[in-house]
Amino acid sequence: MNSAIILLLFFFPGQAPETTLEKIEKEVSAVVERTKASVVQVQARVETEYQPRVIISRVLYLSGLVVSADGGILTDLGGVEQARELRVALPDGRLLVAEFAGGDRRTAVAYLRIKAEGLQPIEFADGASIRQGMLAIAVANPAGLKGSCSVGFVSGLNRTVMVQGMQFDDLIQTTALLQPGDAGGLLANSRGQVVGMVHSRYVTDGFDSGPGQFFRVVPGEGLDFLPAGGQSVGFATPSTTLKFVAERLMKSGKVTRGWVGVSVRPLDAVVRTRAKLAEGQGALITNLEDRGPAARAGLRKGDIIVEFDGLPVSDLSTLRRRVVESPAPKVVRVRAWRAGATVDLDLAIEEERQP
Numbered sequence: 001m002n003s004a005i006i007l008l009l010f011f012f013p014g015q016a017p018e019t020t021l022e023k024i025e026k027e028v029s030a031v032v033e034r035t036k037a038s039v040v041q042v043q044a045r046v047e048t049e050y051q052p053r054v055i056i057s058r059v060l061y062l063s064g065l066v067v068s069a070d071g072g073i074l075t076d077l078g079g080v081e082q083a084r085e086l087r088v089a090l091p092d093g094r095l096l097v098a099e100f101a102g103g104d105r106r107t108a109v110a111y112l113r114i115k116a117e118g119l120q121p122i123e124f125a126d127g128a129s130i131r132q133g134m135l136a137i138a139v140a141n142p143a144g145l146k147g148s149c150s151v152g153f154v155s156g157l158n159r160t161v162m163v164q165g166m167q168f169d170d171l172i173q174t175t176a177l178l179q180p181g182d183a184g185g186l187l188a189n190s191r192g193q194v195v196g197m198v199h200s201r202y203v204t205d206g207f208d209s210g211p212g213q214f215f216r217v218v219p220g221e222g223l224d225f226l227p228a229g230g231q232s233v234g235f236a237t238p239s240t241t242l243k244f245v246a247e248r249l250m251k252s253g254k255v256t257r258g259w260v261g262v263s264v265r266p267l268d269a270v271v272r273t274r275a276k277l278a279e280g281q282g283a284l285i286t287n288l289e290d291r292g293p294a295a296r297a298g299l300r301k302g303d304i305i306v307e308f309d310g311l312p313v314s315d316l317s318t319l320r321r322r323v324v325e326s327p328a329p330k331v332v333r334v335r336a337w338r339a340g341a342t343v344d345l346d347l348a349i350e351e352e353r354q355p
Helices: 003-011 020-038 239-252 269-275 293-297 316-324
Strands: 039-051 054-068 072-076 085-089 095-104 109-114 135-140 148-163 166-174 186-188 194-203 214-216 232-238 262-265 283-288 304-308 330-338 341-351
Touching (some): 020 186, 039 072, 054 194, 072 194, 135 166, 148 316, 239 316, 293 341
Antiparallel strands (some): 039 054, 072 109, 186 194, 262 283, 304 330, 330 341
């Protein structure tokens, strides 16, 4: 070998092959860099009266998501609903006055408007693509620190939690670290698509467990800190729900949903075998509202809904979504299994009563 080539190899050794971990690091960094342009900081000035004529004014710092290039922002309703003044800090440093343009109590999602152009809207992930075990990248503003990130996994789906007397359904559970200020931030998949918006967390250390121990990740509401050594379980509103709510808030400033006045649960093995249904199929009616649409249609407690509006019932989340997203009023055909036989009924969907 030529001595000059030997010297070159000695001084400039070949680069080691890129490891799998290095590739993952690059992919995660790319997702964070791409998505943080769509994450803003929401500053909400609130006033609290502690004593007669003693009013404390302070600023709450939340996160928010850009949903339209001309200034549409989604954030957490609990942090902004009672604010006397709202401002949005953009990733490029601009601080703009924001207008509260609507909210939805069922999901705790608020819609704000700012006068700005050229913003980068989020891209919603397909709800069907969200699965347990997939990578989950949170990008938000904990403690006001803009564009921070944490990495975890989607650890559960279709979770139901009670927060301050309100029930929230079909939430995503994640191991990504969530902290005060993250409310309204995004949870992204490995492609940078938004699988959910940060909703709440469950404190697991220092407090008795139970459904009453879910707290909003909103400074000043419920619990906004963790005890020493504490851990928490994080939740996010899934993209399917978020997109549905966003479209209606952007259009009219409120969210209308279909309602049938029925409570359902999955089938146990005994009932499923008796009805000759596969696992996941059917929804067992456990309760009906008096004089509600389902009761008036002739459905009964103990019936199993096997078809709704011409499509089979494959899981409860899909059934709930098809009900709430149906325009009201609308009459749909429902097939139910009852005492060994099927019955077909016409169900008139009504508009849901506001909580």
